[in-house]
Every structure is written in structure tokens, then in C-alpha cells.
Amino acid sequence: MSYSGGGIMTPSQDSEVTPTRTKDREDVALAAHGDVRAFARLYGAHSTRIFNLARRMTSSETAVDITQDIFLRAWEKLATFRGESAFGTWLHRLAINVILARRSTLRTEQKRFSDEEGIMDTLPARPVRSDLGMDFERAMERLPEGAKTVFVLYDVEGYQHEEIGEMLGISSGTSKAQLHRARMILRKHLTR
Amino acid sequence: MLAAALALLVLLASFVPQPWAWAACPTPPDAARIAGLVAAYSDDEDHDAEDDDEYGNTIPQPDTTIVVRPGVALEIENFGGEISVKTWDKDAIKIAADHSLRDKVIIERTGSAIRLKVKSRRFVPAVIRYRITAPRWMKLELSGVNTDIDIEDARGEVRAETVQGDITLKGGVGFASLSSIQGEITVTGVRGRIEASSVNQGVRLVNVVGAIFAESVNGGIVIENAESDSVEASTVNGPVTFEGLVSDTGYYRFATHNGCIDVAMPEKSNATVSLSTFSGGIDSSFPVTLKKIKSRRFQTTLGSGRAKFELESFQGTIFLRRPQEARQGCDSDDEKDKDEKDGKTKVESGDQDDR
Amino acid sequence: MQDPWIERLSEYVDEELSRPDREALEQHLLRCTECSSAVEDLMAVRERARNLPEASVPAELWSRIESSIATGRLRSVPSQEARPERAKESGRERTGRLSFSLPQLVAACLAVALLSGAGVFALMKLSGRASRIGPTVAQAPPSGAAREGATQAQAPSRQGAEEPRSIAASNATVPATGSGAVNTTRTEATPHEEAIAELRKALARERDRLDPATVRALESNLAIIDLAIDQAKRALAADPANTYVKEHLAETMRRKVELLQRATLLASTANSEGTR
Numbered sequence: 001m002s003y004s005g006g007g008i009m010t011p012s013q014d015s016e017v018t019p020t021r022t023k024d025r026e027d028v029a030l031a032a033h034g035d036v037r038a039f040a041r042l043y044g045a046h047s048t049r050i051f052n053l054a055r056r057m058t059s060s061e062t063a064v065d066i067t068q069d070i071f072l073r074a075w076e077k078l079a080t081f082r083g084e085s086a087f088g089t090w091l092h093r094l095a096i097n098v099i100l101a102r103r104s105t106l107r108t109e110q111k112r113f114s115d116e117e118g119i120m121d122t123l124p125a126r127p128v129r130s131d132l133g134m135d136f137e138r139a140m141e142r143l144p145e146g147a148k149t150v151f152v153l154y155d156v157e158g159y160q161h162e163e164i165g166e167m168l169g170i171s172s173g174t175s176k177a178q179l180h181r182a183r184m185i186l187r188k189h190l191t192r
Numbered sequence: 193m194l195a196a197a198l199a200l201l202v203l204l205a206s207f208v209p210q211p212w213a214w215a216a217c218p219t220p221p222d223a224a225r226i227a228g229l230v231a232a233y234s235d236d237e238d239h240d241a242e243d244d245d246e247y248g249n250t251i252p253q254p255d256t257t258i259v260v261r262p263g264v265a266l267e268i269e270n271f272g273g274e275i276s277v278k279t280w281d282k283d284a285i286k287i288a289a290d291h292s293l294r295d296k297v298i299i300e301r302t303g304s305a306i307r308l309k310v311k312s313r314r315f316v317p318a319v320i321r322y323r324i325t326a327p328r329w330m331k332l333e334l335s336g337v338n339t340d341i342d343i344e345d346a347r348g349e350v351r352a353e354t355v356q357g358d359i360t361l362k363g364g365v366g367f368a369s370l371s372s373i374q375g376e377i378t379v380t381g382v383r384g385r386i387e388a389s390s391v392n393q394g395v396r397l398v399n400v401v402g403a404i405f406a407e408s409v410n411g412g413i414v415i416e417n418a419e420s421d422s423v424e425a426s427t428v429n430g431p432v433t434f435e436g437l438v439s440d441t442g443y444y445r446f447a448t449h450n451g452c453i454d455v456a457m458p459e460k461s462n463a464t465v466s467l468s469t470f471s472g473g474i475d476s477s478f479p480v481t482l483k484k485i486k487s488r489r490f491q492t493t494l495g496s497g498r499a500k501f502e503l504e505s506f507q508g509t510i511f512l513r514r515p516q517e518a519r520q521g522c523d524s525d526d527e528k529d530k531d532e533k534d535g536k537t538k539v540e541s542g543d544q545d546d547r
Numbered sequence: 548m549q550d551p552w553i554e555r556l557s558e559y560v561d562e563e564l565s566r567p568d569r570e571a572l573e574q575h576l577l578r579c580t581e582c583s584s585a586v587e588d589l590m591a592v593r594e595r596a597r598n599l600p601e602a603s604v605p606a607e608l609w610s611r612i613e614s615s616i617a618t619g620r621l622r623s624v625p626s627q628e629a630r631p632e633r634a635k636e637s638g639r640e641r642t643g644r645l646s647f648s649l650p651q652l653v654a655a656c657l658a659v660a661l662l663s664g665a666g667v668f669a670l671m672k673l674s675g676r677a678s679r680i681g682p683t684v685a686q687a688p689p690s691g692a693a694r695e696g697a698t699q700a701q702a703p704s705r706q707g708a709e710e711p712r713s714i715a716a717s718n719a720t721v722p723a724t725g726s727g728a729v730n731t732t733r734t735e736a737t738p739h740e741e742a743i744a745e746l747r748k749a750l751a752r753e754r755d756r757l758d759p760a761t762v763r764a765l766e767s768n769l770a771i772i773d774l775a776i777d778q779a780k781r782a783l784a785a786d787p788a789n790t791y792v793k794e795h796l797a798e799t800m801r802r803k804v805e806l807l808q809r810a811t812l813l814a815s816t817a818n819s820e821g822t823r
Contacts, residue, residue, distance in 0.1 A: 036616060043609055051604040064608055071612050136595055155596035161563075180557035187588035190595065302587050337758075355761055355813065373813070374764050391806065392764045409768045409806060428802060429771045449775040449799060468791040470782050489791055506779065506795055 024087040032078040039078075043071060046088055050095050056152045057099050059141055066102060070095045096153070096167055139189035143182050150175050151182035256299070257286045258306065262329055265305040265348075270336035271312070272319040274357075277343045279328040279364075290321040297322075305333075340375070358393075361386075376411070394430060412451065427451065431508070431522050435515060438463055438499050445502040452508040452522035455501065456515040462495035465512060468504045475520060476512040552582055560589045739800035746807035753814035765810045772803045 024045065030038035050070055055063035074094055081090050143151065149168065153159045154175070161172035161179075168175070260283055268275055273291070285306060289297045295318040300307040312318035317337075326332070331348040334341050339357040343350055343364070350368040352359050358375040361368055366384040370377050376393040379386055383401040394411035397404060403422040406413045413425040418436030425432050426447040433454040434446055438461040446453050457463065457478070467474050467490040474480065480492040492512070503510045511522050552575050558564050559572050576583050757765075779796040786792060 036613065039616075040609065040613070043612065047604045047608070048601060051608075052599075052601050055602060056599070060602070063602075064605055067604065068608060068612055068615070072615055075612075075616055137599065151596070155593050156599060176558055176563070177554070180554060183557055183589050183592045184585070186592045186595075187585070190588060190591050300590075302591060303584060373761060373809075391768050391809075409802065410771050426798075428775050428799065447795075447798070449778070449795070470779075470786075470789070470792055470795075488789070504791065504795065506775070506782075506792075 025083065028078060028081060028083070028087050031075070032081070039075060042074075042087065042091075046091055047071070049088075050091065053092070053095055053152070053157060054099055056140065056156055057096075057149060058102075066099060069102065070098045073098055092157070093167070100149075100168070135189045136186065139186055143185060147178045147182035147185070150178035151186075154179050155183070255286065255288045257284050258299075258301075259284045260306065260327065260330070262327070263304070265331035265333060266308075266324070266326055267305050267333045268308045268322060268324075268335065269310070270308075270320055270322065270334075270339045271310055271317045272338040273336070274321045274340045275324070275334050275336060275342070276322065277324045277326055277332060277334070277341075277346065279330070279345045279347070280325050281328060283327055285327065285330065286325040288323040290323075291318065295320060359388075377406075395425075413446075432505075433519075433522060440496070440498045442499045444500070445504075447502070447504040448508060449506040450508060451505060452511065453503050453505050454511040454513070454519055454522035455503055456513055456517075457494065457501070459514055460495065461499065462497060463493075463499035463501050464497040465492045465494070465501040465503065467491070467510050467512065468502070469506065469508075469510060471507045472505045473509040474512075475509055477514050477517060478512060480512075550579065550582065552579070553585060556582060556585050556589055560586060560593065739797070739804055742804045743800070743807060746804065746811055750807060750811045750814060753811060756814050757810075761813075765806070769803065769806060769810075772799060772806065775799050776803065 024042065027035075027038040027041050031042060047067065051063055051067045054066040054070065058066060070091075074091055077094065081087065140148065140151070150164055153164045153167070154161065159167075161175040164170075164175045165172040170178075262283065266277075266285065287297075287299070287308065289308075291297065291310075294312065294316065296311040297320060298309045298311055300309065308322065310318040310320055326346075328345065328347045330346070332343065332346055332350045332352070334343075334351070335353040336357055337355045339354050341352045341354060341357060341359045343352065343359075343361050345363040346361075346368075347365045349366055350361065350364070350370070352361075352368075352370045354372045354375050356374040357372060359370045359372055359377045361370060361379045361382055363381045364384070365382070367387075368379070368382065368384060369387045370379070371387075371389045372393070373391045374393060375390060377388045377390050377395045379388060379395075379397045379400060381399045385403040385405075386397060386400055387405040388395045388397065389407040390411050391409045392411060393408065394413065395406045395408055396414045396416075397406060397418065398414075398416045399418075400415070401419040404415065404418060404420050404425065406415070406425040408427040408430060410429045411427060412430035413427055413432045415423065415425060415434045415436060418434070420436060421439035421442035423434065423436070423442070423444045423446075425434065426445070428449045429451060430448060431451040431453065432446040432448050434444070435456040438444075438458060440462045444455075446455060452472075455465075457465065465478075465480075467476070467480065469488055474490055476490075476492060478492045478494065480490040482488075482490050503512065509521065511520055513520070552572055555564065555568070555572065559569065564572065576586065776796065776799050779792055779799055782792045783789065783796055
């Protein structure tokens, strides 16, 4: 991958390029026994990544709340973390679950991933600032939910279609289609 | 163990066809450039799958020539080495790169740019020496970390940036923005707007026609033989010198904190020159009047006084002289003031005239 | 679009096509400019996705979490002896992608843009004051050094005077405390100092990514500017009505902000390609 992540790049591979944060294991053990300071260190190491995942998969407005939920859930579930994967990987998966669960359940799963056009949120108007590439990020935020989810998980976070299908309960074919859909929408917002 | 690996590598290297041998391959036709974007690597038996990066981009060989249509820009991101760009009249770009076998140059083509990137083996920064001949009209966006950049006769917009590497721009027309942290910037014989900035080294502009913006922190600014109606040159630690034409409608500002300023002003100029210092001195060939006692701002007016000059040195000496007069001090290496000069109006710190 | 190949272009770009499909598509690409253009765009979109800026987490989030833990579901297990403070190390090991705060950089850019330029310089000279220019600044929460968990950025809540806050990456609700008219006698120092403090923090987090020679050069140049600022400040103290010194101080502080900004940008982009 052309970018480096904080201990996790593609959760489906071991990150051989950046060193695994071995301190995580110790802190996890401590935190699982109630050591809040250890948990604070884990928070310190992973919160930026989780926050940005939440932000990209939902929106800036809800990202803080969701990140809080994620870490609270992580705190509760720490005892169940068996250490088979890296803590970051586990946390990432947990985050995705929290994010998906929190999203609107008004529409059925099926509909969310359908091909019907534009289930677009209306966002409050913001001043336009294209010089920093905000067009692209704003366009990301406006993607239809299913396309956005897959796009973030595949192109931003680096999961594979099989994993995404597993997480979202869809086929990998649907995942591919949603990814393509997202990219085709976003191509209009490449600033250059 | 390591020695064995190296030996094996050397052995292998002797079997792998050298990159320049691939130059014998025909240049890909323009229509097939898209296919080149995602290489059909399996067709090339010599091509180890491992050599492709994960995007499957074409790995070009040295001396690749690509036809380009006007409007396409060149973008290079380099780590170490050199980027040298010359220009020609063709609508094609010739790319040659010298580099170790372990590094790869990747050419990406988007609709609006040709992008050269480096792929190096893990953790070893790549050193690439690019030799490029580009269309004269081509916009250049070049950046490198430890890269020297040399550009000659470019007529399109130029942006060059390095961390540690000198930037040299010679000849050419148009807008240029050159910036470095540790490198020296040199511009000669250019017509256009120049923005040049170094942090730790100096900036030198010779024979420039056009607006100049030059900045440094720990380096001097030297402007020679300029023909400009807008010059701003400032540094924190270093001298600023200027020689050039004075346009009646021009604005010229030279500022430093710790260093001298030397400006050569033809007698027939029409300029109002304001000289400010806190604890430095003023050494002027023209009579100056103390305009503001409190802020130690001196002023002198030549001719109709239309052009505006601001010379400011916090604690160095400001020299204002006629071009034919020799510099009294304030050479790029020499910031020491010369104390005694006859026939010159001199104001030393501590000298307060009540006018 | 009727072209059936278009739907498969992402798979092609991701190398998910079988070999016969791929070859067929490539043949098609030679004839279909729409498709080729789409391929280029898809790659560009993918590239953008991989290089998105990271927003930083608002600083107060940890305390919310902490208090929820404390007041909410407390585990009824004995807590072990806490390990010694290792906040610094954890910050360094967190080699996140571009964890520099974009809002901070933008705010500092705004501050610099507002405070620089010959036009502004002239404005300052004409009016003798810079009260119009001071951005409304929010007080950053006290340094989180004492807080282990929050090694991230402080609340990125700055406002440019001219432009409304358009970067919505942060949900910090820290209120802006600046008033419209900044005290004119200390005008030039205050907005710069805020920008400098923010950038300093950001740079401290990122500087490990730069090579040591560059760091040294940047630090020594910052020291050069600091010395100049110091000398100018003392001069101004000795001679408060000196407009040249006042302006010179403002300009020197602006140079510092610019250098810090440049350094931080450099550091934050240092890892985006893996070759720096």
C-alpha cells in the first residue's frame, strides 16, 4: 500500500511494513482488568484512526459521538479480546459494527444496497472551498450510504470485498458494484 | 548471511536484462497508452511479476519518449538525486532516468499530466537522476527531498520544491515558484514573475525581467541586473543587495534583520527612498533627511520621486549608492561595515539630528 | 451509459478480472475513449482515497469517555498498579497517516494570509493599527501533556476573521473567546503567537518523520527568527512609538509562522509516499 497506517494498513494482511504496537498487548491486558490509564494509552494510539473512520463513514457532525460509543463499547468488550489478531484490527472491526448499527435502520439492508439512485442526505450549505480538495471529501460525505460504506472500507481502509461482504452481509459482487458506483460519482469531484 | 544475499543479488543482476536494453523495444503507440497504464505484464516473459507495483503501472525504461498534447503538465516527485529538464520544440517528452535496479520509475498518465514517481524497495530511499527533455510549453511541477533541480529554457509555469537540494533556473519565460529548505536558489536570464524562497541558504537572481519575490531566513538575497517594477526581497539573517533598473511606477522593498543592505540607484531615477533601521547605520551617496526621529526613518528623494523604495535593516548597515560606485561593503560574504568614506552622507546609530 | 464494460472498470483497476476478461477489456479500451478516461479517473479517485487528510480528534473526547467509564459501568475487579507514564512513546509509535490537523493548518494559513502580503503591510502602515486583522481565536485547552490518553491535537477551533468556519472536521465546542477589536498596542503579537503555539505542537508531533539534518536546519532557523523576534521586542520596549520596529516585529513573527507552517506541512506529507 502506498500509505502507512498506525499499526493497521490492510486488516486482511499482517502489517509487515509498520511495526505492530506491542505495547498494545500489555495495555489491553491491563485495561481488561480495569486499568483506565492503560485504556487511555490505547485510546491515544488508536483514536485518530477510529475517529476518521467514523467521520468518513458517517459525517463530521456525528463522528465524535460515534467515536465515544466505539471506545465505550471497546472498554466493555475488552475482556473478550483474545489477542488472536492485533488489537487495532479488533478495534477496527468493532468500530465498523458500532457504526453500522448506529446508522438509520429505517431502510432495510437490501434497499440500502440497491441500485436506485440517490438516497442523498441534504446537508446544510457550507461555504465552498475547493482549494483544499474539500469538494472531494464533501462529495464523499454525500455518497449514498451503501456506496459510501463500501468505498470507505475498500479504498480508504483497505479491506477486501470478501471481508466487506462478510461485515455488511452482502455478496462480494454487490460490494464491487457499490464501490464502482461510489468511484464513478466521485470522479466528478476530482479537483484539478 | 547478508553477504550471501548480496552475492546472490549480484549474480541475479547479471542475468536480468539491464533496463537500458529495453530501450530497444519500440515506443508504445499513443493509442495504446491506456493499456500501458495497467500493464499486461504477463506478456513480458522477462518481467518478474514481483517487479510490478500493486497498481500494475507500466515500468518504463530509460529514454522513453512520449507524445503529449499541449496543456499536459509534467509532475515529478523524487526522493534523492537530480532532476534536470531541458526543452525542445517537439510535442513530446523524453524521459531518461538513471537509478539502481532496485528502484523503479513509474510513469502515470492522467488526462492532464505526466507523473513520474519512484518506487523503491522497502525502506531504502531511492536515488534517481532524471534527464528530461520536455516541450517548451510544458508546465513543470517538480519536487524532491534530496534532489538538485535544474531547469533550462522553460516557457511554461514552473514550480520546483526541494528539502535539501539546489534549484537552478536558467533562461525561460513565465511564472516560476522555487522553494527549498536547505538548498540554494539561482535564477538567471528569465523573463517572468519569480518567487524564490530558501530557508537556510541564499537566493540569487541575475538578469531577471519581471516581478521578483525573494525570501530567505538564513541566507542572503542577491539581485543583479534586474529589470522589474516590483521587487520584494527579505531575509532574517543575511544581506540583501540590488542592482537594476528603476521603473517610475515601481515598488521595491529590501529588508533584513541581521545583515546589510546594498542598493544601487542610478542618479536619474525618480524614486522616493525610505531607509529604516533600529540600531544599524546608513551609508548613502545621496543626501538623506531624517524623516521621523522616533522611528529612525530616513528618506531621500530623487527626481520626481514616483517609484517607491523601502530599505530596512534592523541592525545592519544600509548602503545606497550609484551603480558606478563600488560597493563599500555588504558583499554576500562580507557584512562588515566600512567606517570611513568621504563625500557620503553618513548616519550612525546614536546620531540624532534635530530636523 | 450503454457500454457494458464501464461497469467492470473498477474491477479492472483493482486487478480483479480474470485474465481473459482483462485482455478483452484492454482491447476495448483501445477503442473506447470514454472508458479509458474513466479508468484514469478511477485510479485518481482511488489515489485520493488513499491520501485523505486526517482530522484530529477533539481533545475533550477522552474526558467524556473517561467520565462515562467512571460513572457508568465500573468493572468490579481490582485494578492493578498502573504502569509508568508512557504517553510520549505512544504518541511516537502512533505512526498514523497524516495525523496532522487539517483545520489547524488551514487556520494558520488563514492567519498567515491575513497577516502577510504587501497589501496588508501597506494597510498596517497607513492605518498604524492592525486591529482589523486579528482573527478571532479560541483558547486552546491547556496542554494535554498531563493527560496520557490525549496525545492528539488540541481542539482545532480557530476562526479566520474574514471567513466562516468551513472545515467541519472538528466538533469542538470550545467557544471563541476573541473579540472583534484586538488591543492595538499588542496587536501584532497575539494572533501570531496563537498560530505559532498551534503549529509548534503540531510540528512536535510530526517531526520524527523528517530526517535529522532537515530537523536541525529547521530548528536552527527557527532559533534565528526567535532571536530576531526577541531583539525586536526589546527594541519595541525601549522605543514603543517606533513604527518601523513595530512593523518589523510583526513581519518577523509572520516569518516564523510561515516557517513553522512549512515545516509542519513537510513533516505531515513525509510519509504519504513511503519514500520520504
